[in-house]
Amino acid sequence: MALDKTVIERWHAADIVLFGGSAGSFKLLFQIVKILPADLNKTVIIVIHRKKNFFSEIEKLFAENSRMLMREIADKDILKTNTIFIAPANYHTLIEKDGTFALDVSEAVWYSKPSIDVTFESAAEVYGARCLAILLSGANQDGAEGLLKLRNSGATTIAQDPDDAEMGEMPRSAVDIGAAEYVLQTEEIFKLLNTKSDSPHIN
């Protein structure tokens, strides 16, 4: 499905928002972080693939440009509203039932650590329908299975239109297995994230 009234309503209703991205998603996520308002009233979790010895440059850049509070996840951090949490490099990020993050250094999944699948699956188990997840550009299949689990748990699942993404393989893998309820163009994703909660309509 494309952008419609229902997805906008579900965006407003969601209190956990997850973004997964890999190759070709960095600029996009940077723009997204920039537009989200300080009082979004949601918990945002970003899982982005990157090299381990990158020295947190991404976190720094995002933090400098974000209006929301920004935090690189540490062990036992509590999920808080109006905060963007970013999964640290070289760990998998899981969510515990008590609403805290748990980190894990186990084997890479799809050659990736952090793995989007791991975080998405964990969010599906704990928060289910309270989640809205967007899978962005990437050159491997990580995230597809996780997005499917989210969809099956009642969450709203969105894939960036593979033809519109810089690297289409990741969102395409999700679309292929029926994990994405919505397939949105980049422009539509921004439109969705920009809608004010009191005016759920498309211009």
Added chain:
Amino acid sequence: MTDTSVIISSIQVTELIDLVKKVHGFDFSGYTKASLKRRITRIMQLKKLSFYDLKHILVNDPHFFQEFLEEITVNVTEMFRDPTFYKALDAQVVPYLSTYQHSKIWCAGCSTGEEVYSLAIVLREAGLSKKSFIYGTDINTEVLKEARKGIYSLRNIKSYAENYSFTGLKGSITDHFTILYDAATIHNELKQNTLFSVHNLVSDNVFNEFQLISCRNVFIYFETELQERILELFYKSLCPLGYLCLGSKETIRSDSFKKKFKVINQKENIYQKIGS
């Protein structure tokens, strides 16, 4: 890649924890449940076992438990993981160690030994090889066998070399290995100053007094209450003003332990024991 048909409930995780405790005496009740659940699911997928099969084999096959233990605990490790930590250790802790005639170091949860040998290399570079001794401990006997051998695949050494290059230490990581075909063996001089033995952080006690305890990326698998019990164990195992190093995402959060440990490096989670 993942078999989505394997799904276990939180109640089943608890059931398995109880079973393992009763039959094998290992207590996993303080472990974080999300990770434990993921590991158990993984074993069931790898071994193609139903939950019922898993319970049965855990009770009836004495050899399987060792394998189970190996899979349930995460043994992924690298040499010089988080290079900036080793840089900080070299700058802020090594000078303290050098004031001792002889210093003892405990690497808790050492898995296959990569961190023990990373520490040994830092000490060797600082000229403290003959003045220090490292105890590596783990819950798992199988990984300790690997640790004692000190043989790593050349493919891994390549990635460790990159880590090493960011530590600021002199030379190259290969200075500390003998390379033959596709295997790299840690130098005997480094092995001589190490001892690997079984120790379970959950149930075992103080076994020596240390100037430095390194326990990195182990606390992430423990719930807060268990973390605090182990912090107490570490506190008792450290000499006055001894150092404690946790993983780069593991911090001391409890107020009572914040009073017992001074923060030496906030980013790298290096602490010093204060009080008596």
